Amino acid sequence: MPEPILLDDPDDPRLAPYRAMRERDLVGRQGRFIVEGEVTLRLLFSEGARFRAESVLLAPERWPGLAPFFQEDGPQEDGPQEDGPPVYLAGRDVMSAVTGFPVHRGVLAVGLRGPEPQPDALIPPAPAPALVLGLVGLTNHDNVGGLFRNAAAFGADAVLLDAATCDPLYRKAIRVSAGAALTVPFARAASGIALLDLAERHALIPLALTPGGGEALETLEPPPRALLLLGTEGPGLPEAVMDRARRVRIAMAPGFDSLNVATSGAIALHRLAGERLGRA
Amino acid sequence: MPEPILLDDPDDPRLAPYRAMRERDLVGRQGRFIVEGEVTLRLLFSEGARFRAESVLLAPERWPGLAPFFQEDGPQEDGPQEDGPPVYLAGRDVMSAVTGFPVHRGVLAVGLRGPEPQPDALIPPAPAPALVLGLVGLTNHDNVGGLFRNAAAFGADAVLLDAATCDPLYRKAIRVSAGAALTVPFARAASGIALLDLAERHALIPLALTPGGGEALETLEPPPRALLLLGTEGPGLPEAVMDRARRVRIAMAPGFDSLNVATSGAIALHRLAGERLGRA
Numbered sequence: 358m359p360e361p362i363l364l365d366d367p368d369d370p371r372l373a374p375y376r377a378m379r380e381r382d383l384v385g386r387q388g389r390f391i392v393e394g395e396v397t398l399r400l401l402f403s404e405g406a407r408f409r410a411e412s413v414l415l416a417p418e419r420w421p422g423l424a425p426f427f428q429e430d431g432p433q434e435d436g437p438q439e440d441g442p443p444v445y446l447a448g449r450d451v452m453s454a455v456t457g458f459p460v461h462r463g464v465l466a467v468g469l470r471g472p473e474p475q476p477d478a479l480i481p482p483a484p485a486p487a488l489v490l491g492l493v494g495l496t497n498h499d500n501v502g503g504l505f506r507n508a509a510a511f512g513a514d515a516v517l518l519d520a521a522t523c524d525p526l527y528r529k530a531i532r533v534s535a536g537a538a539l540t541v542p543f544a545r546a547a548s549g550i551a552l553l554d555l556a557e558r559h560a561l562i563p564l565a566l567t568p569g570g571g572e573a574l575e576t577l578e579p580p581p582r583a584l585l586l587l588g589t590e591g592p593g594l595p596e597a598v599m600d601r602a603r604r605v606r607i608a609m610a611p612g613f614d615s616l617n618v619a620t621s622g623a624i625a626l627h628r629l630a631g632e633r634l635g636r637a
Numbered sequence: 638m639p640e641p642i643l644l645d646d647p648d649d650p651r652l653a654p655y656r657a658m659r660e661r662d663l664v665g666r667q668g669r670f671i672v673e674g675e676v677t678l679r680l681l682f683s684e685g686a687r688f689r690a691e692s693v694l695l696a697p698e699r700w701p702g703l704a705p706f707f708q709e710d711g712p713q714e715d716g717p718q719e720d721g722p723p724v725y726l727a728g729r730d731v732m733s734a735v736t737g738f739p740v741h742r743g744v745l746a747v748g749l750r751g752p753e754p755q756p757d758a759l760i761p762p763a764p765a766p767a768l769v770l771g772l773v774g775l776t777n778h779d780n781v782g783g784l785f786r787n788a789a790a791f792g793a794d795a796v797l798l799d800a801a802t803c804d805p806l807y808r809k810a811i812r813v814s815a816g817a818a819l820t821v822p823f824a825r826a827a828s829g830i831a832l833l834d835l836a837e838r839h840a841l842i843p844l845a846l847t848p849g850g851g852e853a854l855e856t857l858e859p860p861p862r863a864l865l866l867l868g869t870e871g872p873g874l875p876e877a878v879m880d881r882a883r884r885v886r887i888a889m890a891p892g893f894d895s896l897n898v899a900t901s902g903a904i905a906l907h908r909l910a911g912e913r914l915g916r917a
Contacts, residue, residue, distance in 0.1 A: 506900075609914060612685075612913060624903060624904055634890060
């Protein structure tokens, strides 16, 4: 078990990555990201996590509850080991002085992005079943975080993002994803068109979710290998993208064809996951 | 068409209901609620709206675009008429001084709650088909707003709230609902148990959505008259409520049984709405 290190100076250089958190959300963190809260921390150290932690910062009263998780022979076999990242303890006054706001949960960590994978590497090779989510122009962190949560819930293999879609490792996106942004593999492609090229290369059937779709999701036979494409709520997917995909709609009540994009995505993933979830 | 009234004094008593908006969110508005943005304003004046507007407050540059909507013979036949509520125009500096924050969209209105209906009055009489949503202990305005949006999208007849569930006419809940909180009928019951009593009285089959449900949503034959019950994400529905309902689960990937409650509700409503949406 790593010995926790008590820090009481807000200017301690080891706390630098936690400094001025809101301002740093905007300018980026040079290969790092912030994890908040116990649920998300546990995912950062889970077997399925795709990232390494650089350090952990806890309010001292959180340590007894979390210590077993950091023990080599503790209940969490996949917890950090002896050579794991340092665990810093700092009072809430120090934490608040460093981060710039009250850290109610008293649980923070810094993760390291590492090299970003190539999208080709994340798609299960044909002819195995594959369910991949493709996001085009989604700039809202709540929506992107929500979609990662839904992708995890329905066992999607990967999420592919066009260049305009916002960062899944943005602090709020991780939180809204309930930590799924740390476990569901993702990669960037240049554009929606590049996503379609990937689909073609990997024998994925591209499905564009749109209120004007000619096929009903409810009667669609889920293709064993699918790329589900989602665009923004207002303008939707670009025509050039939809032209190369099967357009699929979700049935809705007349006069109110408005669902949140993360919600639409959940309904479609739930349908497409089909037999993957062990159901009829 | 009502002649708009230009107001340039932040202390004008006609602006009182718009004053100190964030503080008033917390203490309540004595029978009033606030509507923000054009989409929601249009719903407040739509045929399906359940509430009357007391007044409208626009930035002057928004008036030309919205004026046709306020004309008796305008494109919106169901827009406000000659005897409709007053339309006030005020510069953004005045609006900001009154509300206490920058009103980017320049579109506000005050609605009147009126008397709250009895839950019995909102349930379509048997044997007609009925789909009613029952919310138990949901205290998050994003979730409640999202569920109203989903209820509208899938044509639910009504939303019934227990005493602990938060106010759908809270400013943020209306916004997140995309205005559906103004159109989908809702009423309060004392508790989850009171919701079950209502279901019994009106021959609705109560379905409790829970990760441990014994019935799979995916293979469930949607009952023609259903009350879909949702509880909070953490503790879920009270056992005493689930004991009197059919427990239904959504199939998920192993190891991640976590969906947002509004998202779960959307998936279940989509399935239960079934033939109501004109699909197979």
